[in-house]
Amino acid sequence: MANDIKSQKEILAKLGITALNPMQEEALLAIASAPNTVLLSPTGTGKTIAFLLPTLRALDVYCENVQLLILVPSRELAIQIEQVIREMGTGYKANAVYGGRPFSKDKVELAHSPAILIGTPGRVADHLRRETFSVEDITTLVLDEFDKSLEVGFETEMREIIEHLPRIEKRLLTSATQGVEIPKFAGVQNPLVIDYLDTKLSKLAIKKVLAPHKDKLQTLVELLHHIGNQPGIIFCNFKDTIQFVSEYLEDHNIPHGLFYGGLEQLDRERALVKFRNGTHQIIIATDLAARGLDIPELNFIIHYQLPLKAEEFTHRNGRTARMNAQGTAYVLQWEQEHTPEFITTTDVVKLKDKQTAIQPQWATLYVSGGRRDKISKGDLAGLFFKQGNLKGDELGVIELKQDCAFVAVPKDKVNSVIEKTNNTRLKKKKVRITLL
Numbered sequence: 001m002a003n004d005i006k007s008q009k010e011i012l013a014k015l016g017i018t019a020l021n022p023m024q025e026e027a028l029l030a031i032a033s034a035p036n037t038v039l040l041s042p043t044g045t046g047k048t049i050a051f052l053l054p055t056l057r058a059l060d061v062y063c064e065n066v067q068l069l070i071l072v073p074s075r076e077l078a079i080q081i082e083q084v085i086r087e088m089g090t091g092y093k094a095n096a097v098y099g100g101r102p103f104s105k106d107k108v109e110l111a112h113s114p115a116i117l118i119g120t121p122g123r124v125a126d127h128l129r130r131e132t133f134s135v136e137d138i139t140t141l142v143l144d145e146f147d148k149s150l151e152v153g154f155e156t157e158m159r160e161i162i163e164h165l166p167r168i169e170k171r172l173l174t175s176a177t178q179g180v181e182i183p184k185f186a187g188v189q190n191p192l193v194i195d196y197l198d199t200k201l202s203k204l205a206i207k208k209v210l211a212p213h214k215d216k217l218q219t220l221v222e223l224l225h226h227i228g229n230q231p232g233i234i235f236c237n238f239k240d241t242i243q244f245v246s247e248y249l250e251d252h253n254i255p256h257g258l259f260y261g262g263l264e265q266l267d268r269e270r271a272l273v274k275f276r277n278g279t280h281q282i283i284i285a286t287d288l289a290a291r292g293l294d295i296p297e298l299n300f301i302i303h304y305q306l307p308l309k310a311e312e313f314t315h316r317n318g319r320t321a322r323m324n325a326q327g328t329a330y331v332l333q334w335e336q337e338h339t340p341e342f343i344t345t346t347d348v349v350k351l352k353d354k355q356t357a358i359q360p361q362w363a364t365l366y367v368s369g370g371r372r373d374k375i376s377k378g379d380l381a382g383l384f385f386k387q388g389n390l391k392g393d394e395l396g397v398i399e400l401k402q403d404c405a406f407v408a409v410p411k412d413k414v415n416s417v418i419e420k421t422n423n424t425r426l427k428k429k430k431v432r433i434t435l436l
Contacts, residue, residue: 008053011088017049023196024050031055031172036191038182039174043290043318045196047144047174048084055140056090058170059115065137069165070118071158073148074288075100075265076272078118081144085116092116097123100265107132121149121157128164140170147180159185176318177311203326204317208345214334217248219351220304223330224254224282226349228356231275232300234284235316241305242284249284254358259285270406270436277397277408278362279436290315302330310342362396363414364436367405373429380405383426388417406436 006014020028023041027050031037041047059067072078075098082096094116097106103126110117110133117124117133127133141162143149149158162168162185171188178197182188211219220234236242239260249256257271257280274280283289284304290312298320307313320327331345369375377398384390384407396408409417414435422433 006089006091008057011053011090014089015049015084015087020049021046023047023194024053027051027194028054030192030194031170032057034192035170036188037170037172038188038191038193039172040178040194041174041176041196043176043315047176048081051142051144051172051174052081052085052088055142055170055172056085056088056092056116058140059092060137061091063115063137065113065134066115066117067137068116068140068142069124069138069161070116070142070144071121071124071146071149071161072118072144073120073152073154074098075120076268077144078120079269081118085118094118097127099123121154121161125157125160128161135165136167138165139167141165141168141172143171143173143186145175146173146183146186147175147177150183155183155185158183162187176315204320204329205327206317206329206331206343206345208331208333208348209351210348211332211334214336216304216332216334217245220245220302220332221249221252221254222351223302223332223349224249224358225356226351227300229281229358229360230299231278231281232298232302233289233316233319234282234302234304235290235307236284236286237305237308239286242286245284245304249282254282255360256280256282256284259283259289261286261288273399273406274364274436277364277399277406278360279364279408281358281360287312287316290319298327300328300330302332304332306331306333306337306340306343310340313340313342361410362408363411365407365409365414365418366432366434366436367407367426368432369426369429370401370403370405372402374427375400375405375429375431379426380407383421383424384409384417387424388413388421390417 024046027039031051031054039047039050055068070081078096078098082094085094093114095109095114097119099120099122113133171186173182173186173188209219209223234245236245239262242258242260246258257275259268259271271283275283301316301320303316307316317329320329331343377400380398381395384395390409394410399406418433423430
């Protein structure tokens with residue numbers, strides 16, 4: 001295994017990163033040298049890479065137990081960090097555990113202990129009670145988006161977990177919120193604080209759109225056509241509102257995905273897959289999608305329902321204009337609706353009578369084999385190029401999971417690709433290929 005451990009330069013090359021940003025550079029040095037670090041930086045600025053690089057460097061390649069524990073507030077964030085570690089090609093085993101999937105599945109994966117364990121506090125605490133893995137070699141603890149974990153009610157479990165860890169040498173807390181209080185049970189003493197929350201890394205425009213009708217639906221459709229075929233999120237406060245908006249967009253032939261707490265975990269994951277690969281340019285979501293999710297290159301967000309708190313407004317806006325990119329947050333308001341004090345806009349958008357089509361070019365295919373079957377992204381690409389007769393630019397994003405894969409292909413080639421590739425043998429497994 002020692003020969004498989006990659007250098008930082010090799011890891012960044014695999015991730016397609018040519019250089020770290022200033023926050024990542026500072027975090028790397030601080031986390032490597034300080035026992036207690038608090039990293040404050042807006043959503044989308046690369047905090048995951050910032051804390052993984054120095055913590056991975058500290059791992060012992062010959063240790064056979066969990067060494068690095070990362071606690072996160074949501075299943076999606078756990079899955080995302082696990083995926084990033086896999087893409088890094090570090091040579092270390094990493095597993096994510098979270099509620100909403102069979103405990104037996106966790107046990108199978110943890111039978112051969114990972115060096116890195118990522119999980120939600122509820123599921124990790126459950127594993128500790130059942131002694132599924134050893135805590136003797138866990139020396140680094142990361143509480144990612146720690147304030148969000150407290151906000152969603154994980155304090156008891158986090159306290160219990162930390163009390164079970166006798167050998168922690170390094171503690172790291174991350175957040176995208178200013179002025180959060182560090183809980184005493186975290187055991188963080190005299191931390192080195194890296195604060196990039198006030199750094200103007202992005203070029204965000206906040207614009208108001210006035211709607212003549214209270215339900216704002218027709219104005220929403222007009223705004224989407226005004227924006228055109230670009231990736232963005234429509235934020236609502238309640239899942240009932242999401243269903244209401246979704247039905248209206250369906251009636252107006254605007255493809256979209258849904259993301260909120262009441263959805264089954266599988267449906268949430270698949271909605272994100274389709275969003276990331278461009279099958280859906282638009283996703284309607286609650287504040288569950290406001291932070292922690294790796295959804296790159298959003299051009300806009302729309303506040304269909306105005307947020308109730310300033311913090312929610314900030315986190316929603318943080319989904320666009322990430323890093324040095326430009327983006328727009330549209331505040332959609334009924335003409336008689338009160339504007340909260342924390343919402344300030346630069347100007348009012350005058351919607352033109354313009355009907356730009358919102359028709360994504362991609363469709364998502366489901367492949368019934370994955371990493372567990374020794375299938376690689378290269379194997380999948382070869383299948384779709386050779387048997388599916390796709391050209392280089394016709395193969396979109398490939399997401400490889402443990403037991404399946406998702407592949408984006410042009411919408412107009414879906415039927416012919418399925419016909420040519422379904423029930424093909426890939427490695428030693430016969431795979432089904434269907435439209436997701």
